[in-house]
Amino acid sequence: MAQIAPFAERDDLMRVNAVDKVFPGNVQALRAMSLTVREGDFISLLGPSGCGKSTALRLIAGLSEPTTGRIEWATPRAQGDLGVVFQEPTLMPWATVAQNVYLPFRLEGKSYAAVKDEILEALKLVGLEKFQNAYPRELSGGMKMRVSIARAMVTQPKLILMDEPFAALDEITRFKLNNDLLEMQARIGCTVIFVTHSVFESVFLSDRIVVMAARPGRVIDELHVDEPYPRGEMFRTSSEYVAHCRAASQALEQAMEAAA
Ligand SMILES: Nc1ncnc2c1ncn2[C@@H]1O[C@H](COP(=O)(O)OP(=O)(O)OP(=O)(O)O)[C@@H](O)[C@H]1O
Numbered sequence: 001m002a003q004i005a006p007f008a009e010r011d012d013l014m015r016v017n018a019v020d021k022v023f024p025g026n027v028q029a030l031r032a033m034s035l036t037v038r039e040g041d042f043i044s045l046l047g048p049s050g051c052g053k054s055t056a057l058r059l060i061a062g063l064s065e066p067t068t069g070r071i072e073w074a075t076p077r078a079q080g081d082l083g084v085v086f087q088e089p090t091l092m093p094w095a096t097v098a099q100n101v102y103l104p105f106r107l108e109g110k111s112y113a114a115v116k117d118e119i120l121e122a123l124k125l126v127g128l129e130k131f132q133n134a135y136p137r138e139l140s141g142g143m144k145m146r147v148s149i150a151r152a153m154v155t156q157p158k159l160i161l162m163d164e165p166f167a168a169l170d171e172i173t174r175f176k177l178n179n180d181l182l183e184m185q186a187r188i189g190c191t192v193i194f195v196t197h198s199v200f201e202s203v204f205l206s207d208r209i210v211v212m213a214a215r216p217g218r219v220i221d222e223l224h225v226d227e228p229y230p231r232g233e234m235f236r237t238s239s240e241y242v243a244h245c246r247a248a249s250q251a252l253e254q255a256m257e258a259a260a
Pocket of ligand 1 (some may be wrong): 023024027028047048049050051052053054056217
């Protein structure tokens, strides 16, 4: 479990270097995107629909290749260094909660018996250890998302990519999961890149907000939310939070105008 270094002292983890992504039909999903991601950063990609947030995440995950430019890791990436959480929990309905969380290890060829302690630990982190033998159909939307997060964290990855994971949840569940996500990040010391449309969510969670504009998808601004962690309800109701939300809102408005 790594400790997160102070903001100014973090080592580079990976770099998106002058990346363009053009889809068939000449759709320029990303133009000249550059971003240095450092160990322990919590980065939100914030922007309107179609600005290339999911495309950027897929490129970083290695699920798609840049048209030009490069994705470079500071040290070679091993299996288990990366966890991904999508908007839908994407659980296997026929498998128990524990079997779902086991999946990344199964893909690495490890037996269940060899990793059952890690699975239980991940389920504890998301508060679902009592549900290890339940099936997805027995769980609420928020609980399913917790299982999906446990599955992404179980290998203690260096980097977790999250594509609007809480967009489909009600606001109270979303706030709770935001709080819990920060706690989990602090516990395993990972880096997070989090895609969202929500100014409020991005300010609450992140220390860096990368603002993107559409047509073509590109980075137009980066904001630093220079507020200490752990963050909780006190931060959410503070004047500092409101001030950061205002700044992020303005940057988002400029992003919309840039695309208009
Ligand atoms: N596989 C694909 N083939 C063709 N065009 C694509 C493909 N994937 C994405 N695009 C286009 O690339 C652009 C960026 O899409 P992307 O999904 O990355 O945006 P986004 O910011 O994540 O949007 P949203 O917030 O709506 O999810 C859009 O114009 C989209 O239609």
